Amino acid sequence: SAVISQKPSRDICQRGTSLTIQCQVDSQVTMMFWYRQQPGQSLTLIATANQGSEATYESGFVIDKFPISRPNLTFSTLTVSNMSPEDSSIYLCSVLPGTGIAGELFFGEGSRLTVL
């Protein structure tokens, strides 16, 4: 299993500003992901955070808007840049411990962003 801490848990931001979300895991994990959950919707994968290299983004998400850092195997950050009200969502960090192709996903508590 894995224990994941996310900061901030919530924030209210002004249009045009940027916010960085931190994700800290209590153990080293290879696979770390960032998801977005818009109001009333299910989860959408933004990107896979790769340690020591550029993140792998899903269709519809770009590095300029959602830059991601992954300096080591226990930590990652997601920045939401030049925010607009449409970016109001819960952003979730997720990890996949182990080395198998597919295993049990674990999530942080989420960061709830409201953009005014």
Added chain:
Amino acid sequence: KQEVTQIPAALSVPEGENLVLNCSFTDSAIYNLQWFRQDPGKGLTSLLLIQSSQREQTSGRLNASLDKSSGRSTLYIAASQPGDSATYLCAVAGGYQKVTFGTGTKLQVIP
């Protein structure tokens, strides 16, 4: 493209009732299926993971089944309690780290 559907979208039951939540998926080529619980405004808590070779998993009052050939999974909750009120999500792993989430079932257990 994998599509995951959860029915019903919302469910309200009296305390003590047994209930079943449904999850269906269109592509049966999956590695595993995972059930989560999400409280309002919070992250996801893993409840049960069923590997593609398994038929069911149990944890306490929860039992999840998987019928890969028909593209269906159910989550059975026995003797429901008000603390079970939450949104329940199923997620299907259909390839290397490719996970598709359902839209969830919002459960309310009335005391």
